[in-house]
Amino acid sequence: MHIAEGFLPHPWWEIWFALSLPVVAYGIWKIKKAVRLEPGIKPTLALAGAFAFVLSAMKIPSVTGSCSHPTGTGFGAILFGPSITAVLGFIVLLFQALLLAHGGITTLGANTFSMGIVDPVIAFIVYKACTKSGMNFYSSVFLASFLGDIATYVTTSFQLALAFPAAVGGVFASFKLFFAIFAVTQLPLAAIEGIVTAGLFKYLKQIRPDILTKLRVEGSPQVTESPHVAGDAQ
Amino acid sequence: MKKMGYLIIFISIAALLLLVYIAGNQATNGAGTLAGGDDDNLLVNQIGGISDGQYKPWFTPVWEPPSGEVETFLFSFQAAIGAIFVGYYAGYYKGKKEVSGK
Structure with a gap:
């Protein structure tokens, strides 16, 4: 995603800023509250940020004015929920816009909306739905980050389509075209993101089972019954 | 179900x-x-x-990497910093757990 600097014309970049900033503000408030209640989550919070940093740096060229890469925000969404992840996404995008000319300041709102808000929301909902339906923990994590990643590109295509409707067929035709180009590069990338996220969760469960309990991530019986958690209880 | x-x-x-x-x-x-x-x-x-x-x-970027090589370098640098943190976190808590487990 990362719509390039200046690629969203007048009404649109303000609209996406207006939609993203309240969520980011709410997320900052949530982070403050969560850290006050549980100061031990700080390193894990930074881990989620670093993970998004690493994954969103792996870009390959795609549509003009944008690019393709994994987002890495599904990890934070499963751990901390969407609004806190929106703040992490915002910080990552701001750094990349200023230091790497990757994305941009004017398109920051739109990029935060797709990578920092829609992706975590979808990942969070999918994760909750999967674990509720009794699915294996790692499969749920994979699906959540996979679908969250795809949702990011659906959103970016939609943002570009709204700003650049096709001469024939309007916004919808334009959307289909953008998404068709994104899909080629994004389906494998989303699968990679899903696998990496599930792997990181496996590691997190081995080294810090306490944090998963604290953040109430382990909603599934699969995790509570796991020998790691049971063995590490004391 | x-x-x-x-x-x-x-x-x-x-x-x-x-x-x-x-x-x-x-x-x-x-x-x-x-x-x-x-x-x-x-x-x-x-x-x-x-x-x-x-x-x-x-609107053009405030600052752009001067060349393709520099851009690639900055991207890998960014990924490296992130990876260092992820590795540090994993190693720190793994070691901590091993010590406290004894």
């Missing part, structure tokens, strides 16, 4: 892939193939402005 869940998930993924396939097919109809690698020409035909160079970005 559990089987139901898997079924729903499987169907939704299949539907998503089908949708992408159909969208890809329709987008390529009448305007050459996507596989041909000439995405830009395709875009020119269907969406005037963004890819044929008519659209001029109205």
Whole structure:
């Protein structure tokens, strides 16, 4: 995603800023509250940020004015929920816009909306739905980050389509075209993101089972019954 | 119940892939193939402005990496910093657990 600097014309970049900033503000408030209640989550919070940093740096060229890469925000969404992840996404995008000319300041709102808000929301909902339906923990994590990643590109295509409707067929035709180009590069990338996220969760469960309990991530019986958690209880 | 869940998930993924396939097919109809690698020409035909160079970005980045090599370096540098943190976190808590486990 990362719509390039200046690629969203007048009404649109303000609209996406207006939609993203309240969520980011709410997320900052949530982070403050969560850290006050549980100061031990700080390193894990930074881990989620670093993970998004690493994954969103792996870009390959795609549509003009944008690019393709994994987002890495599904990890934070499963751990901390969407609004806190929106703040992490915002910080990552701001750094990349200023230091790497990757994305941009004017398109920051739109990029935060797709990578920092829609992706975590979808990942969070999918994760909750999967674990509720009794699915294996790692499969749920994979699906959540996979679908969250795809949702990011659906959103970016939609943002570009709204700003650049096709001469024939309007916004919808334009959307289909953008998404068709994104899909080629994004389906494998989303699968990679899903696998990496599930792997990181496996590691997190081995080294810090306490944090998963604290953040109430382990909603599934699969995790509570796991020998790691049971063995590490004391 | 559990089987139901898997079924729903499987169907939704299949539907998503089908949708992408159909969208890809329709987008390529009448305007050459996507596989041909000439995405830009395709875009020119269907969406005037963004890819044929008519659209001029109205705002340019405040600072841009001076060359392709520098840009690649900065990207790998960024990934390295992130990876250092992820590795530090994993190692720190693994060691801590081993010590406290004894």
